[in-house]
């Protein structure tokens with residue numbers, strides 16, 4: 001019994017301990033244990049005390065109020081919870097999560113595990129369950145999810161391609177940008193060898209593969225083809241993970257590369273022609289020189305400029321000018337060997353570098369090719385155009401060893417070549433640098449010439465061929481340099497034009513000339529027009545008209561006394577502006593002349609648009625006007641043009657009587673030149689004008705004249721014989737000894753028949769007669785030969801240069817017969833001309 005009691009006590013003791021233990025666990029454990037009724041609202045029958053610590057409620061709150069639990073379930077979760085609960089009867093177990101309201105009002109996430117407790121006969125008895133607070137896990141999950149969404153958004157939106165490959169190189173994943181740019185969806189891309197599909201070019205494929213397999217993560221530029229055939233330039237980062245898988249992060253850099261290439265082109269290439277520019281030229285030349293030092297070869301640097309390009313550009317318009325430069329560039333490139341360089345520095349300035357020349361002379365064939373190729377016509381829009389180029393050459397190592405030096409020297413040589421006219425070619429010499437230095441020092445002293453009063457004006461008379469009187473003077477600038485004496489304007493005006501000094505100098509000229517004209521008026525000299533040369537810079541100034549108004553106003557000179565001489569090229573620099581300025585000048589009554597006419601464009605088109613008064617025939621055509629049929633024809637054409645446009649025409653540089661007679665016969669209005677007077681200082685001009693009231697006599701050409709024969713022969717015997725034979729004849733006989741004199745006599749006198757020996761000084765007889773025919777087609781021409789060279793004479797007859805030839809010694813009978821026929825023939829020609 002005692003034993004029993006002891007046992008019972010022990011049992012009770014153990015049960016008490018276990019209960020206390022259980023109570024303790026239920027109070028401090030993390031799980032809230034409960035039991036619940038089987039039906040809604042699932043009233044709680046038991047709940048562990050730790051509910052208070054975890055959710056703030058007392059167990060009593062649940063047990064006393066049947067729907068206490070259900071009402072604490074988050075309204076959004078309630079339906080789900082109820083639905084779940086129903087499934088408990090099917091599965092006996094249930095695990096789910098929902099939000100339960102804490103006593104202080106906020107919700108906690110609960111993991112709820114439930115078991116259905118059944119009786120021995122299987123009937124459900126009650127629900128037993130536990131809650132574990134998983135709020136923190138849920139928060140961590142939500143944060144993770146948010147983070148993942150954040151990453152996903154980035155991966156989807158980021159404008160870079162991302163591709164993931166497993167250690168075997170199989171594609172695992174692509175982001176949207178990659179799908180979009182490559183054109184394959186991830187699923188499609190997984191089905192194919194995406195690397196091969198993106199790199200159809202074997203070289204590109206090898207490069208891509210090598211990049212992929214590189215053991216060290218790095219950057220690489222790969223060219224890939226998208227599914228639709230677009231070629232993409234891409235830049236990739238290749239990242240390798242410890243498991244051998246890789247991620248490629250790539251960017252489409254097609255535009256960037258194109259921009260980079262464009263930038264490269266802009267930095268190194270001329271945008272208009274695509275040729276290297278100064279930058280790249282310096283670089284190439286430096287490399288060429290380094291190579292040449294090793295190989296001991298010559299290098300030639302050619303500076304090339306197009307002759308009168310500015311004129312072409314201004315008259316045709318800039319787009320045609322650009323097209324011309326492009327065409328020139330491609331022709332130049334075609335002339336060069338591989339490795340040589342053609343560059344454009346700007347405007348019409350080109351530089352060519354010829355390398356690997358064993359001899360200096362090796363440059364010559366290329367130069368010839370260049371000059372020839374540029375002379376072939378250029379088709380610009382609808383017009384054919386002809387141009388030529390000038391070239392200056394410097395050599396390594398002869399002229400210099402540095403790129404900069406050689407370029408400068410080629411430029412100096414080019415400058416010199418250009419000054420020599422079209423198609424000039426100059427090889428650099430040290431003397432040219434001296435010349436450049438001289439020019440610089442001239443430029444320096446020109447700057448102070450005005451201030452120091454070293455500039456003067458001389459005046460050259462201009463004479464009317466109609467009445468022989470002085471009609472005006474041209475003001476010509478003179479520079480009396482303290483050490484160098486008189487310097488010609490031809491030397492310093494181009495310099496002043498280049499450096500802009502022409503503007504103040506030109507203003508001074510206008511002022512001085514107008515003031516001088518006024519002084520002559522005041523002192524009672526005959527009224528003289530004063531012609532002043534204008535330079536382009538002066539004329540193109542916006543304030544030019546205001547300047548003229550001011551000068552005329554200051555001097556009190558009538559505008560009609562002033563004549564401005566303007567060159568064609570000046571007008572072409574800004575055609576539109578020029579027309580406006582010319583009209584403004586014309587409105588004021590100022591006379592306008594085109595100087596040096598015939599040397600520029602001489603285009604009828606623009607002549608008609610300018611309000612001009614006078615054309616001045618350039619002295620280049622006047623010099624040989626009586627001796628060169630071409631010059632005679634040009635001068636005649638200019639005179640005819642002036643007549644048809646109702647302009648006055650003046651010839652400049654007239655030195656000989658024959659020129660005067662010729663010009664008079666062709667109805668040129670006026671002349672200027674040493675024949676009349678050299679330019680004179682102002683104090684000499686007035687007395688000169690007073691003394692020389694009437695300078696030119698009326699021409700005998702055109703008036704009635706006796707039949708005239710001109711004999712040109714330096715053979716005294718022949719001359720004497722002829723004179724003897726012709727003694728009784730009613731011919732006027734003119735004689736001279738050489739061809740040039742003969743041509744001058746033809747200009748001065750109306751000659752019906754001309755006879756010339758074959759061997760006369762200055763020109764062969766046939767050539768003399770040819771020119772005579774070209775200039776005076778109505779003159780009948782006879783050649784006197786010593787030893788007949790039949791083929792020459794027959795040729796001359798056939799081409800109409802001579803009418804007849806007579807062999808020396810000439811018999812009286814033959815001569816008389818020949819002259820009779822010749823004069824008769826001349827009469828017939830005259831008659832024909834009269835009848836039209």
Ligand SMILES: Nc1nc2c(ncn2[C@@H]2O[C@@H]3COP(=O)(O)O[C@H]4[C@@H](O)[C@H](n5cnc6c(=O)[nH]c(N)nc65)O[C@@H]4COP(=O)(O)O[C@H]3[C@H]2O)c(=O)[nH]1
Pocket residue numbers: 460475476477488489490493506509533534535565595596619652653654655672673674675679
């Ligand atoms: N061989 C020869 N020459 C003759 C004869 N008659 C006149 N000359 C020269 O021919 C030039 C005529 O002037 P230009 O054609 O206007 O050519 C002028 C003109 O273009 C320019 N120039 C002269 N003065 C001025 C000026 O004040 N302003 C501007 N902008 N240019 C000027 O300088 C150029 C040369 O002037 P210059 O040396 O004075 O040369 C002058 C004159 O002295 C002749 O019978 N035979």
